[in-house]
Amino acid sequence: MATLSIPSTPSIFSVMTQLANEYGAINLAQGFPNFPIDQTLRDAVSEAAQGGAHQYAPYQGQLSLRTAIKHFIEQHNGYPITTDEILITAGATQAIFTTVQALVSTGDEVVLLDPCYDCYETPVLLVGGTPVHVELGRDFLPDWQAITSAVNSKTRLLIINSPHNPSGRVWTEADFSQLIHLVSMNPKLTILSDEVYEYLTYSSAHISVRAYEALRTRSVVVSSFGKTLQVTGWKMGYLSAPTPLMQRILNVHQYLVFSVNSVMQDAISRYLPTFNPALIRAEYEERMMYFRQGLSASRLTCLPCEGTYFQTVDYSQISTQNDVDFCMWLIKEHGVAAIPLSVFYKSKKDLNHIRLCFAKDHETLTNALEKLCKI
Ligand SMILES: Cc1ncc(COP(=O)(O)O)c(C=O)c1O
Numbered sequence: 001m002a003t004l005s006i007p008s009t010p011s012i013f014s015v016m017t018q019l020a021n022e023y024g025a026i027n028l029a030q031g032f033p034n035f036p037i038d039q040t041l042r043d044a045v046s047e048a049a050q051g052g053a054h055q056y057a058p059y060q061g062q063l064s065l066r067t068a069i070k071h072f073i074e075q076h077n078g079y080p081i082t083t084d085e086i087l088i089t090a091g092a093t094q095a096i097f098t099t100v101q102a103l104v105s106t107g108d109e110v111v112l113l114d115p116c117y118d119c120y121e122t123p124v125l126l127v128g129g130t131p132v133h134v135e136l137g138r139d140f141l142p143d144w145q146a147i148t149s150a151v152n153s154k155t156r157l158l159i160i161n162s163p164h165n166p167s168g169r170v171w172t173e174a175d176f177s178q179l180i181h182l183v184s185m186n187p188k189l190t191i192l193s194d195e196v197y198e199y200l201t202y203s204s205a206h207i208s209v210r211a212y213e214a215l216r217t218r219s220v221v222v223s224s225f226g227k228t229l230q231v232t233g234w235k236m237g238y239l240s241a242p243t244p245l246m247q248r249i250l251n252v253h254q255y256l257v258f259s260v261n262s263v264m265q266d267a268i269s270r271y272l273p274t275f276n277p278a279l280i281r282a283e284y285e286e287r288m289m290y291f292r293q294g295l296s297a298s299r300l301t302c303l304p305c306e307g308t309y310f311q312t313v314d315y316s317q318i319s320t321q322n323d324v325d326f327c328m329w330l331i332k333e334h335g336v337a338a339i340p341l342s343v344f345y346k347s348k349k350d351l352n353h354i355r356l357c358f359a360k361d362h363e364t365l366t367n368a369l370e371k372l373c374k375i
Contacts, residue, residue: 005125011118012343016327020337026368029327029337031165031309032232033359041229041271048266057262059254061088061238065269069238072272076199079210081240087253088260091235092196092224097123098256099192099220099239100157102248104129108156113142115166115344117194120159129156133346140167140303144178151182157190158182163197163206163307166344166355170204170306180214190245191215196224196237199277201307202285210240217242220249225268228277230359236264284309284358287365291358294369309359312341316352318375323350330354336371 010018016029053062060066066083073081089095096119104110106128112120114135124131134150137143142160151158160179162171183189193209209215220241226232241249291311292302300313319326323340331337341353358365 007118007122012339013118016331016337016339019328019331023331023335025331025335025337026364026371027337028356028358028360028368029339031357031359033230033309034364035230035361037230038271038275040274041231041267044271045263045267047270048263051266053262053266055262057088057259057265059259060084060250061086061260062262062265062269065265065272066238068269068272072275073240076277077208077210079208079216081210085240085242085246087239087241087246087249088265089237089239089253090257090260091226092194092222092237093119093235094257095220095222095237095239096120096159096192096194098249098252099222099241100124100129101127101256102252103190103192103220103245104156107154109152109154110157110159111147111150111155112159112346113147113161114346114349115140115341116159117161117165117344120194121346130154131346135345135347135349136164136167140164140169141171142175142178144175144182148182151186151189153186153188155186155189157192159192159194160209161194163195163201165197165308166310166339166341167303167312168305168308168310170201170206172204173207176207176209176212176215179209180212183215183218189218191219193219193221195221196227197308198223199228199281200284200309201281202288202305204306206307220245228280229268229271229275230280234261234264236260236268287358287360290362291356291365291369294365295372298369298373299375300372303353309357311356311358312353313356314351314353319352323352323354326352327354330375334371334375336368 013030020027066086100123108129110124111132121131198206209219222239225236299317303312327340338354342348342350
C-alpha cells in the first residue's frame with residue numbers, strides 16, 4: 001500500500017507554543033485571543049446549558065442557529081442566503097475537510113495558493129487527490145497568470161483565502177473579476193473560499209465570493225465562530241454552499257460528525273442577533289495600529305496588514321538566519337514566539353518573514369513590543 005505523505009509531526013503552531021511555554025516566552029505565534037470573551041456570550045452559554053438542547057441536533061444544524069446566521073449574513077455581508085444553504089460544522093477545519101472529501105475524488109487536482117494554511121493539503125491527500133501548489137505574488141496577492149496555467153480539466157477545486165493567513169492581505173474586486181473569468185472558462189471547477197477572518201478587515205473591505213452571482217453557484221464558503229466571536233477553543237463554524245454541492249457535503253458530514261455540539265449551537269443562536277462585528281473590527285484595528293506603531297521603533301519591517309489578526313514582518317535588518325532558526329532564536333534569546341512564513345509554503349520558501357499575532361491584550365502587546373524593540 002502506498003504511504004501517504006501527510007505530516008506525522010506536530011504542527012508548527014503546537015511546536016512554537018510548546019517552546020514558548022518552555023522558555024516562558026510571550027506567545028505571538030498561535031492565533032488565539034488572550035482576552036476575556038463578551039459577558040453576554042458567556043450568559044448565552046449558561047442559559048443554553050440550563051435549557052433543553054442536550055441531545056443530538058439536526059445533522060445540518062439547529063434551525064434557530066441557521067436562521068440567526070442567515071439574518072446575520074444578510075445584515076452584515078449584504079447578500080441573500082437560505083437556511084438550507086448553511087451547514088453548522090465543528091470549526092472551519094471540519095468544514096474544509098468535509099468539503100474536500102465530498103467534492104474531490106482520486107486523481108482530481110486541487111490548486112492551493114502558497115503560502116497557505118496547513119489544513120488544506122492533508123484532506124486532498126487522504127482522498128487520493130493531487131495538491132497543486134501555486135505561489136501567490138511577491139505582494140501575497142494572486143498571480144492570475146500562474147493560477148490560470150495551473151487549472152486544467154482535472155482541477156476540481158481551487159482553495160482561496162481572503163483575508164489571508166499568514167500575510168493579512170485582502171483580495172480586491174479586480175481579483176474577483178479574474179476569478180469569475182477563471183470559473184467561466186473551467187466548468188468543472190469549484191471554489192472553496194476560506195473566509196474565517198471575514199469580519200476582521202481594516203484598510204480594505206472584505207469581499208466574499210458569495211457577493212457575486214457568477215461565483216455563488218460555484219463556491220463553498222467557510223466561516224469560523226472561533227475567529228468571529230473570539231472563541232477558538234469552541235471549534236464551532238459553518239459553511240455555505242448552493243444546494244447541489246450542499247447535498248454532497250451533507251452526505252459526508254453525517255458520517256463524519258453527524259451533528260455538532262448542541263449547547264453551543266443554542267448559545268450562539270441566542271447571542272448572534274446581539275453581536276455587532278463592527279465593534280470587534282474597530283477593537284482589532286486599534287490593536288493593529290498600536291502594534292504597528294510600536295514596531296516602527298524596532299528593526300523589524302512591517303508588511304501591509306489589511307485584515308486578520310496577524311502582522312507579518314521582515315527581519316532582514318536583524319539577521320540572515322533562516323526563518324525557522326530565527327523564530328527559535330527569538331524565543332530562546334528574546335522571549336517572543338512567532339511563526340516562520342516558510343512553513344506555509346510547500347517549497348519552504350524563506351523570505352526572512354515571520355508572522356506575529358496581535359490578538360492579545362494591551363499588556364501582552366506592550367511587553368512583546370519592549371522585547372522586540374531591543375533586538
Ligand atoms: C485561514 C484559516 N482557516 C481555517 C482555520 C481554522 O478555523 P477553526 O479553528 O474554526 O477550525 C484557521 C485557524 O487559524 C485559519 O487561520
